[in-house]
Amino acid sequence: MLSEYYEQIETIIMYLALSGLFLLMGFAVHDVLKKNEIPMGGRIVVYSVLFFGCVGFLAKGIIQVFFSA
Template sequence: MLYEHYALLEKIGLDLLFASIFFFIGMAIKDVLNTGEVPPFGRRIVWLVLFLGCAGFIAKGVIQIFWEGAGIG
């Protein structure tokens, strides 16, 4: 296998790892919110913060793809 293939597999694996970490964090937060009887406003704030973190990670990936395509990065 060529080095480019290894780099691609490494990128895909790292992205899947981060996606699974976000999933498990979400499941843990859901469990804590349910057992702690958090009010609805607090639940919305917690999920908003988690969503913004995930959206930032996705935006970083999209920006990186565009920059590499344009030859900037």
């Protein structure tokens, strides 16, 4: 039974791992910005770039699901 769903399990684990990496990257960016006392405008720019990177990653996954079916 596990061999039947191997590809789906692999895909789910990959997406979870990449989501975890995005989360860790967000924590690292937050720590660097806080320690260097970056102004609010700079923080907004950095967080928006990180956010849109995550949104692009999610959009890519959703598009792949809809067009592969």
